[in-house]
Amino acid sequence: MFIYTVQQGDSLYRIGSKYSVPVEQIRLANGLNQVNIVPGQALLIPSYTYIVQPGDSFYTIAQMAYVSVESLRRANPSINPARLQVGMRVRIPNISNYNVTSLGYYSIRTPEADQRLITDFSPYITYIALFEYHFSNEGGLSTLNDLTGIKSAWSHRVKPLMTITNLTKSGFSSQLISQMLNNSTARNTLINRILQEVSTKGYDSVNIDFEMILEKDRDLFTGFLRELRDRLKLAGHLLTIAVPPKTSDNIPWLKGYDYGGIGSVVDLMFIMAYDWHHSASEPGPVAPINEVRRTIQFAIDRVPRKKILLGLPLYGYDWTLPYNPKTIAPGISNQNAVRLAMKHQAEIHYSKEYESPYFYYVDGQGNRHVVGFEDARSISKKMQLIREFQIGGVGAWQLSLGFPEGPWLLTKFFHIKKLESIGGNKIISSLLLFSGNCVKEVRRFSFFYFRVLSYKTNLKGVSMMDNLATKTNKEEIQSKLMIQVFDEQGSYPFRSLDFSNKIVFEMFDYTLRTPLEKADAFSQLLKVPFECNLWILPVTEETLAYQQAIPELKSAALLDMLSSIKDTIQRDRTFIITTLQQIKSIAKFCKDLGFTLKNLEQRELENIRVSY
Template identity: 45%
Template sequence: MFIYVVKTGDSLYSIATKYHVSMDSIWYKNALNSDRLVPGQDLIIPTNMYIVQPGDSLYSIAQMALLPMETIRLINCLCSDELWVGMNLYIPPRVKYFAKDFGYITPSTPEKNQIIVQRFASITNYYGIFEYHIFEDGSLSSIPNDEQLVTLVGMNNVAPLAVITNLTQTGFSQDLVGKILNNPELSQRVIDHIYNLVKSKNYAGVNIDFEKVRGEDRDKYSCFLCLLRERLRPEGYCTSVALPAKTSDEISWLQGYDYGGIGASVDFVFIMAYDWHEVSSLPGPVAPINEVRKTIEYAQNYIRRNKIILGVARYGYDWMMSNGKVESARAISVMDAMETAMKYQAPIQYSIEDQQPFYRYRDESGKLHIVWFEDVKALAQKLQMVVDYQLKGIGAWQLGLHFPQAGYLVDDFLTKQL
């Protein structure tokens, strides 16, 4: 397969004809809801042959095929980089990297649970079932009917992990997590409740997502995770943690996260490598590639590579502007972002520096909107970094957000490690 970027004047018919594939195959692989396209939209073209077009170079074809130039040159017995229009090039299957992958899911109806679980089971090792809250007395909230979901996940050969957060009605609470970490008796009570939850509900382990941990609680948080792992590990349960992306120890609001201490205390970490721009910020890339790279390079100084799962986004943000300022913003799935671009026929641009797409449009009331999101090309760059840095795998927030092309791309890069 390769990724084609729609150009002005393209139609589904013209693209299918150009590359000798069926319209239905493009429609299916990209989960299109209409045959309307927009310039800048990326499409997976399901074929292992590439027909050289005017203006192509070996470099541009290698970029579309997500393969090194040398691989294409060797497999096609090319003596030089010279190509001619109409030439057929074979695109070989990628040598897949063995990885363990993680995806967050939120419980829904039994029917929707089954669709989500089965859709991604072939490429996923862990499902983080979101979420259980901790209370001030150390007890945990419940998830209605989670037994059905846990059973379904296990039947599909994926390990269900209970996600435990310090989320309250007013957001992630520093005070709540600080109170627990600074009270040994309360910490132990939380650990006991987590153990009982995992054991009674047949979870394979936990994923701890304590956010906004204060700097003064840094060592206590690592110690809490170590004690939790010591309680769970003898019975074969997994302890993992979600970590905010961090590129240095100088960032004050992230000093509560000791990558070295945490990495030594758990089985693996899920690094939330996204939200450099979000609803409370100015418009900008959600997961700029250079920041993601710096996060990985910082993390691997403190955490073994085979413990790092790179978290990626299945979404973007739509900022509504007024006089150059953000009036409001909302999160949208990748599919929502694409459909909005098609609805308003807003050409999609691509930031080479950030390796992320963006566009602008005006709604029915004339308001300017700026949208940044993840797409196939952007995700491909993150998958390549998982391979290049030899990480444990890739993870997603969250699988219920519609990004139909992502599964095919992950399957092209990675093989599920059992």
């Protein structure tokens, strides 16, 4: 894809015709509800084929596509750059080979809105920081209606973060933080409450957003983070943090943040690389590229690169002119800024020095305004910095503001890390071989365990195992694990499951244990200390599709064996069903036994059909 800057006299129809891209696709990619585009407006063109226009060169095409000239050459070996002709088709290279962590902040709204937004953004984020919890100077913690958000995140392979902030009705409070940090009892109380909430609600980890830390509290703050990190680590959670952008240790209002100390403690550091100009300042670029670059350079000298996430603003500001220091400029989302320019037919200017767009307009009362914001061009420049400095990833404040070009740009520049497994084992294959199985009935571990343990079950319809008194080798196991085997041909068991407070993981065993060792591991699984369900579904799958689904083969022999199977594979799929509150506990329990859990989305589960 590439970015086109609207010229005088352009229309969406004319631009679409130029590049053979339907107008509707351009509108969708840029979130346009109107067609009255303005000069200077950046339009993301969702095509990886560029059609040469008069005056083009490989250099100008590379600039529009935000790739290097060399990569453009490699992607088009048959084209001589010195002999470009109008109408030629140039392939835009795919550069999404840089793996990053992506973190998006989101302010909790309503359960319906939460679920909808998380579903929409889930392919593009690793973590979602749910905003926000407040604390008191004595360490108390507020409540938040976040269960739907947490569940939706897990269901879509996104890790939910509990975000704690010092935001009050009057703004971020330095005094509140200072009072808490200087009171050891309050610090300990807050840490205990955070751990309790994370465990009770089912959060993956924690995000700290404490702003305006005083210089005198610098070391206390780092110490608090270390205490919290140690407690979280014991429980299997990570600690992440949001920090303001620093370019020097000599900036008075940022001396409370010890980048080196903080970076040695936390697992991820989200740098809020914005608000160099803000609602109470004079007009100017919100995130000028020169300052963002200096911030990254300062950070990587003190913090491991892979811990650093570059935070991007999905907003700007609308200042009234002439500037009056007594006034507060309202914020405006990037998307609404473009709509405002279109409404007033205001030309959008772009500062190459700061890589930042802005425009002027006159309101209905005759007041002149200037709006500074971010667009696809300025965001692309910052994403290039992430690749240039090889830092850990990208983040945004905040998702509900909307930025239609965002997902396109994320998938252009990066490969987003996603939650694939819980339990510490890489998902290698969903195929396990057991001696005595027919090659056309390569089965998973579940029924094999039952055979070894001499379990008895009636496979007509849905059957229950005796989950309260299972006997194996004359040893009685009092189990809280309820086992259900589904064998009704053509049924869809998950369509009857109430997902309101449930999370479903598919269960794998990729160890090299002997059959008897596998049986022993399963008997240990029966000793799970909390109630959960284990469902077993026999399914038949096409051999070719099944083979392609295996990301990494254990041996060439396995591939040969698969190739010898003519049509289908019969296997058993096994699922653990637990509550949000027990996610971490079940993950640790299964990890200790050598099992791996993979999170699946609700719609994927509902399409699983029993067949044999």
